[in-house]
């Protein structure tokens with residue numbers, strides 16, 4: 001048997017292209033890969049679980065580790081379960097369908113704990129991950145992609161060999177789209193609407209000049225595919241309207257539990273004012289408004305702010321005001337005294353700007369509740385808050401994204 005041709009840029013050390021190795025998986029990276037060692041050298045193996053003995057095939061050597069494909073599980077982990085999706089391992093959307101839900105929650109807890117130590121030098125107990133009431137069929141927003149449609153070159157057959165794929169990026173690849181006819185982490189209603197939407201875009205494909213993204217948003221109004229349609233959701237008694245294409249947390253089953261936790265922690269003795277930074281359509285500010293004298297939100301997306309103000313009116317909330325702008329602009333807009341103020345921060349994956357943190361430290365809100373969808377950037381920001389005089393009281397991961405490597409983490413801080 002001849003060995004396969006290595007790609008041109010293949011670095012031949014320490015392993016040959018397609019060399020097969022046997023190893024024990026020690027841990028799970030926060031990108032969702034199993035990590036083991038061969039003679040001390042780190043080998044990353046997607047879809048291998050901690051504790052498992054596996055046979056793998058190397059396809060890339062980096063400066064400090066190698067990447068390998070899983071060939072055989074010699075000793076399986078007791079946490080290994082059958083994935084629900086036939087595309088698991090091919091579609092890049094999910095990383096953990098092969099792991100029991102209890103193990104997913106525990107690994108997410110450990111990953112938060114390790115990131116805090118490694119990126120910020122913070123050693124603090126991390127609460128068990130709060131699980132999602134639904135382990136599958138929880139996503140209320142699905143955005144499948146399609147590539148630039150096939151256009152035959154002179155001399156080529158007029159029809160492509162395969163139908164245009166509509167789905168998500170292939171596992172481990174940056175450009176190739178896997179066709180996804182059904183997605184078991186999306187709600188049942190989205191899966192019912194998906195075939196019609198896929199058919200609609202395929203029928204139009206001859207007219208399309210470039211690739212794009214579909215939207216399926218499931219709310220109390222049913223499934224909407226129009227980014228500019230206004231839709232309705234409820235969190236407890238509070239009604240929210242927003243544009244289907246704008247940001248809204250996309251696991252509505254766990255959302256009331258997350259909001260309750262954040263509000264409980266924000267609302268402590270002596271605090272009369274609330275600031276909701278990166279407020280979107282006003283989720284935290286409006287759910288908490290009745291507990292405070294005044295609440296203020298800031299958000300860079302003008303459409304979201306328009307809806308936040310409309311949502312205050314819809315719910316008869318008179319003590320809330322929302323501002324359009326970068327998060328740091330809130331400090332000149334409010335006159336809340338720091339020692340009577342709680343601040344909720346829920347930035348995008350990039351975390352907070354330094355200018356925002358500096359001004360937060362200058363105001364000195366008594367309580368800060370930091371909600372994050374990327375614990376790495378959160379750890380970086382927490383380090384600044386701790387250096388600036390805050391104490392970490394509690395760290396609580398919430399599993400908004402079961403079956404995937406994504407983690408939502410809440411850090412509760414007090415001044416002093």
Ligand SMILES: C[S@@+](CC[C@H](N)C(=O)[O-])C[C@H]1O[C@@H](n2cnc3c(N)ncnc32)[C@H](O)[C@@H]1O
Nearest residue numbers: 247278279280283299300301326327346347348
């Ligand atoms: C993770 S979402 C949270 C939204 C809201 N808290 C919620 O739960 O629905 C982050 C929000 O921050 C907004 N954003 C991004 N960069 C911002 C900035 N520099 N200043 C203010 N808002 C920003 C985004 O438009 C988005 O609505």
